[in-house]
Amino acid sequence: MLYREAGQFKTSYAADQQLFPIRQDRIGVLLLLAAAFLAVPGMASEYWFSAILIPFLIFALAALGLNILTGYAGQLSLGSAAFMAVGAYAAYNFQLRVEGIPILVSFALAGLTAAGVGVLFGLPSLRIKGFYLAVATLAAQFFIVWCLTKFPWLSNNSSSGVISAQKVEILGHIFESPREKYLLVLTVVVLMALAARNLVRTSTGRAWMAVRDMDVAASVIGIRLMPTKLLAFAVSSFYCGVAGALYAFCYLGSVEPDGFSLEMSFKILFMIIIGGVGSILGSFLGAAFILLLPIFLDVGLPWLAELFHLPFSTATVSHIQTLVFGALIMFFLIVEPHGLARLWQIAKEKLRLWPFPH
């Protein structure tokens, strides 16, 4: 009863194929956007912006990028962090070396640079699949980080490759406070998420999913495998590259190559596995889960320990935190291997009838 589709008649294909065909989805998304753009900036503290909301949005964008490649096009990749590094360093270099280039343009160029590198490392996907491809993308992970440390030109000769991001200035306005940076990141992420949604509901997305589900059949109905797979690598790396640029310019301020480690790539991979492979919403849910849960446990566990007068040292609490985190991941994967996005979908299906039995 709470989630009713009954009575919403579509009288044209245009109405049936819009971005959010169901009325309550439309309203929900608009409310969410209104909250994110209007309510949150007024309410959240500086800590919330710089430690929670900004990294959440940036990792959600990176997860979205990986989800396009792995979830929609079915090509497993372990190089997301490296493509973020390409984005971060490219944006830095464009700012540094091109006089008067607007920051947003250098973000876009950073994305395109990452896309180019992504296509290059996507070439093996034409021959190999699955885990073997994952190993090939692992090469990207190690090679790019090595490259950024090895060639000082890329980090303007700074020691051990550390770069300090330049000021973020758009139309003469300098984005300095966490609140302003949050709004900038939010805008970029929302626009790119909408673009991703458009991509996956049109023939580009159908071609990706066709290649994912059954590549022989896909080629027989006229999909050319090579351009389709490489496009997925390009778009995915573009998203990761922009996320990397935002990571350097709007979150950390200064980054080093080793920061974009394999561990970070795995973190992004876990986000889409937990959130939902092949779901845009899932990228956001997964990023929230992986980033927010440790913070939540950080605050919650000591509080619980105190409540029950348990003699836990801080060290024990942090061990328990890791245990609980791991256990929760396993629990979610067993209960719903298709991720949080599927849980949400099931909830919606149930809410169609609930509280009535049928």
Place this chain on the structure above:
Amino acid sequence: MNMKLETLVIDPPAPTRKIGGVILDLQNISLRFGGVKALTDISFDIREHEIRAIIGPNGAGKSSMLNVINGVYHPQEGRIVFRGQERRQMEPHMAATQGIARTFQNIALFKGMTVLDNIMTGRITKMKSTFVEHALWFGRARQEELAHRRKAEEVIDFLEIQHIRKTPVGRLPYGLQKRVELGRALAAEPSMLLLDEPMAGMNVEEKQDMCRFILDVNDQFGTTIVLIEHDMGVVMDISDRVVVLDYGKKIGDGVPDEVKNNEEVIKAYLGAGH
């Protein structure tokens, strides 16, 4: 725009079924995988608008033959002449652009996608818009999506699967999946349709439905149909000509009655002692 009206405006073209000239000529095709001879010196032709069956015991090379026709396998010897032109280098996706569509023996649908998306994917060669237009929902993207949706709905109506258009195909029963796969092939508006055991594993009613759809496709759209099928009743009923393969060699070719009385065919099916 009213959707009801839109979908009802399909005027079935006047029956075009009149068998024409040779559209595909296969001459002395031999295909080997290493030392295994899949096809040996096979020649036959397919005429426009006919229903041409390929039969034979298991492992006779029937599916290999279809794979040769639509460019998945490349025969080592032989000539393939399609619409008067000899075919040279061929990639599978090129067959699709030339109007050859097919279904598979083991259903090869895109399981994670809905019925509608599967059928829309069948029209992919007819779409011109680029991914940038898709991302921005700009230019040709919107127009094309709507125009092709309409075509996809015509296929959905034709195959009577309106009620499942938004269902992920992985959840559908076997018989319906076979029908959706036919739909995906039809969505490309092919001039030649290759069907690899479209009725395998179906019950009698499902088979009858499938036969009706195949005959209707042939009749209404004039599509040339190449059919592999094990159900001899069906084959003899609906096909115009039958070619029989055994161990990669052609042992019979002709109208159903001829083939039925061919000594070698009887031997291949029932054994020499019969």
